[in-house]
Amino acid sequence: MLIHNLGTDIEVHPSDSSELVAGIMQASTLTLHFKHNEVLNLHQGATVEFQGETFTLIYPEQIKKLFKGYYEYTITFHSTxxxxxxxxxxxxSNVARTSFVFAGTPTDFARLIARSMGDGWTVGQCLKTSYDKTVAFRQDTCWTALGRIAQEFQTEWVVEGKTLSFRKHERYKENPLPMSYGMGNGFRSGVSRRGNNDKLPINRLYVLGGSRNIDPTSYGEATLHLPKDWQEEAQMDRLYQFLRTDSEGKYISVLDLSGVGAEGSVELTDIYPSRVGTVSKVLEVDREKHFYDIVDESIPANLNYNDYRIPGEKAILKFQTGDLAGREFELKQTENALTGYHHLERRFELVPKEQDGFIMPSPEWSPHIGDKYAIFGIALPQEYVERAERELLEEAIRTLDERRRPQYTFEGVVDPIWASKRWLEIGGKFVPGGHILFSDPEFHPTGTVIRITSIxxxxxxxxAPTMTLSTAPVSGSFLSRVDKSEAEEVLNRRRNEELQRNQKQSYRQALEHIAMVEKAVTDVEGFTQRIKPSIIETMGILVGSQATQFDFVQAVGSLKSAPFFVNYSPATQRVKISRGVVCHKTYKIEGITNHRKPTDYHYWTIPEYISPALTEDAVSYYIYIRVREDSKEGVYLLSKDPLPFISEDSIHLLVGTLxxxxxxxxAYNRLYGFASISPGQMTVDSIASANGNMLIDLAQGKITASSVSFRRPDGNTTDVGSAVDEANEKANEAYDLANKPDWTIEIIDKERPYAPPLLSDKRPQATYTYQAYRNGKPIDVPSSLISWHRRNPYEYDDEGVSDTAWENAHRHDEEIVLTKRQILGEATFTITADPEELEAHYLSKQGK
Structure with missing residues (x-):
């Protein structure tokens, strides 16, 4: 075999252990083992050809000097x-930004990755969907992004050369290669079959569609459902099955006379009535004011968006492609009319919006001819609803088809004599994604078309390849799932921006709040009119009313404060108030004592509240809780006018103003509780900055900062709130350590200290040991006191060893050696020990 090394060809003679390993959603590896009498100066980028494919040296080779002039090499080459x-x-939109959120179809995501790769990468055939998925990325490589995108769309990724696709990796499914055990049938002896434990085929699938662009009052449901009472035959797994939906469109089922099957569910909330349009003209109305209009001449004559508004919702235009891809803009509108759409001209007027520190649209961030867009907050005509229901049905059938198949895994070695005679005919079918019609006259007589998942x-x-065949879906890598959790921080950043918006308050809003308070308490609470001196010199200030001395607590009978939220959404114009338990600490309480019991107070449970759309922009509201003394429940209430504390048989607890x-x-302003200021001291539950950047919740002991951060010693950044939480945790740990010994066990990667217990793709094997710590100090403990645990997704590894058997063999090992075939790419390894046994051993060593 020749290694092409920067224009020089080096001839090597691989040993019999050299092999090519390929699999679905994996980079193929060609590992060569050979001996050579020279030190080979191999460079990254050296290539070798095998089975018609070029493999490249990306990582340094392993070399062992046996003796002078004789060297042993292990070199791993990789596919593209x-x-x-x-x-x-x-x-x-900004190549310097690697933490962002992107929305699109599988093809859009493939283009995103191909654009990031450059160097001739292109997009191949992708799964067709009419809906978008939104995925957050945080400094991801294109590799880790692949797994998450495939997982979001419940499909697979395929890389052929430099062509990237998101679709099921399938080849020769309609013309599978017949193989079975026995002379002249393809497989050597030792063929094995394993089922996937207790996972039964799905016979009934409950389906949840999306809620966007649906008017519940006219549609009858808040979410898209399947076509009702639909039934017909459909081809599933090469057989025709009779399918039907129920009378409410909640599920799809298959007629199965065996009576064996299970129920399943799937959330397809990205499917909803929609129309994707194309910009045919861009009008720059006023550059300084960021006023841009777009025109779509392809809008049908019968689709006048003005006729399909959903009451209480704002119409939103979202760009699907172009410089503004993923950006949402409101259209100009009033309470009763969509003034920002002109049907005769097919023209939309965009409302400028600050996003990522820029006012958009702008000359730098503008729409262009050919950009795709969609409209939301619109109840589209019936034909679009029916089309969405059909798309939901097609996706449900695809999901049901996947989950109906009995899940088997077969392993076997191809008979080389049989293969050699027919190699030109069948050799090309031995590839990941290829299909085999596998049968066995004894343990699998019916035969199954089954896919090659690895070879x-x-x-x-x-x-004489060794193949793994499986009907089970190929899952994404563990690393992709880890990266997904890290990418959630990008979405959390958006949530923090929302929190900042909820905390933010302008001076005008503060003045309005004061006026509302003045109106609410005058002659009701006994307060006099406001005073406005230039200077106040006093020994104390008490802010609050006896009637508003209540708090939100964790449960009835508890005095521990609980979080409480009032969130107003500008997009829907609705206010949402969280569920809570209210404890009033002054109602019918007389006298002052330091020994009052929690049961002396009045408690009420208040359910969550979501208001209708508050379409009167100029109107402000009081937020009350209406309760009764003889009841244990209450309700939230919005009122334009102040209400008395006690009225007939009701009690009105003033929560705040909107x-x-x-x-x-x-802006929401709290009015319950109290604050007091005395020389050198202030008592208050929370402190918020005027711009909403920071909230110090003294009652909960938390700090939330949306933009204040600092750099850790390890180079990562964190916000102040997280730092305070960590400081609290460390303080608690210090207390625990002072009162009780804390035992921990850490898994140590002997080759890469401090690395997590996962086997990198760059290593064929790794060695792990352990270290015990008492109160953070390393202590030697015998391996008889610790236990190793392994969990594979199928409870066995690629070598056929079950997790239980592996644990029995290695439970008390001083160290363990892991190979890729032992972990299936996803196995998790943990180590446990009994703290009391560790403490007893430690004390015995100390002579105690």
Whole structure:
């Protein structure tokens, strides 16, 4: 075999252990083992050809000097897919940004990755969907992004050369290669079959559709449902099955006379009535004011968006492609009319919006001819609803087809004599994604069309490959799932921006709040009119009313404060108030004592409240809780006018005020509880900055900062709130350590200290040991006191060893050696020990 090394060809003779390993959603590896009498100066980028494919040296080779002039090499070459691990995924609107949120179809995501890869990467055939998925990325490589995108769309990724696709990796499904055990049938002896434990085929699938662009009052449901009472035959797994939906469109089922099957569910909330339009003209109305209009001449004559508004919702235009991809803009509108759409001209007027520190649209961030867009907050005509229901049905059938198949895994070695005679005919079908019609007259007589999920071929004997065949879906990598949790921080950043919006308050809103308080308490609470001196010099200030001395607590009978939220959404114009338990600490309480019991107070449970759309922008509201003394429950109440504390048989607890709309938003101001200021001391539950950047919740002991951060010693950044939480945790740990010994066990990667217990793709095997710590100090403990645990997704590894058998063999090992075939790419390894046994051992060593 020749290694092409920067223009020089080096001839090597691989040993019989050299092999090619390929699999679905994996980068193929060609590992060569050979001996050579020279030190080979191999460079990254050296290539070798095998089975018609070029493999590249990306990572340094392993070399062992046996004696002078005789060296042993282990070199791993990779397929093109491995290069995806070296490139970061970039925001198409700003390539310097690697933490961002992107929405699109599988084809859109494939373009996103191909654009980040550059160097001739293209997009192949992708799964067709009419709906978008939104995925957050945080400094991801293109490789880790692949797994998450495939998981979001419940499909797979395929890399062929430099062509990337998101679709099921399938080849020769309609013309599978018949194989079975026995002479002249394809497989050597030792063929094995395993089922997937207790997972039964799904006969009934409950389906939840999306809620966007649906008017519940006219549609009858808040979410899209399947076509009702639909039934017909459909081809599933090469057989025709009779399918039907129920009378409410909640589920789809298949007629199965066996009576064996299970129920399943799927959330397809990205499918809803929609129309994707194309910009045919861009009008720059006023550059300084950021006023841009777009025209779509392809809008049908019968689709006048003005006729399909959903009461209480704002019409939103979202760009699907172009510089503004993923950006949402409100259309100009009033309470009763969509003034920002002109049907005769097919023209939309966009409302400028600050996003990521820029006012958009703008000359730098503008729409262009050919950009795709969609409208939301619109109840589209019936034909669009029916089309969405049909798309929901098609996706449900696809999901049901996947989950109906009995899940088997077969392993076997191909008979080389049988393969050699027919190699030109069948050799091309031994590839990941290829299909085999597998049967066995004894343990699998009916036969199954089953997919090759992985294959290993010896370099010196490629016609006797070892194959793994499976009907089970191929899951994404563990690393992709870890990266997904980290990427959630990008979405959390958006949530923090929302929190900042809820905390933010302008001076105008503060003045409005004071006026509302003055109106609410005058002659009701006994307060006099306001005073406005230039200077106040006093020994104390008490802010609050006896009637508002209540708090939200964790449960009836508890005095521990609980979080409480009032959130107003400018998009829907609705206010949402969280469920809570209210404890009033002064109602019918007389006298002062330091020994009052929690049962002396009045408690009420208040359910969550969501208001209708508050469409009167100039109106402000009081937020009350209405309760009764003889009841244990109450309700939230919005009122334009102040209400008395006690009225007939009702009690009105004043929670706060909700301002009128100022700069597109409403501000909530709390009015329950009290604050006191005395020389050198202030007693208060929370402190918030005027711009909403920071909230110090003294009652909960938390700090929330949306933009204040600092750099850790390890180079990562964190916000002040997280730092305070960590400080509290460390203080608690210090207390625990002072009162009780804290035992921990850490898994140590002997080759890469402090690395987590996962086997990198760059290593064929790894060695792990352990270290015990008492109160953070390393202590030697015998291996008889610890236990190793392993969990594979199928409860066995690629070598056929079950997790239980592995644990019985290695439970008390001093160290363990792991290979890729032992972990299936996803196995988790943990170590446990009994703290009392560890403490007893430690004390015995100390002579105690």
């Amino acid at each position: 897919a491995e290069r995806l691990k070296q490139k970061l995924l970039k925001d198409p 290993a071929q010896k370099v010196n004997n490629p016609k 301002s009128s709309v100022i700069e597109g938003d409403r």
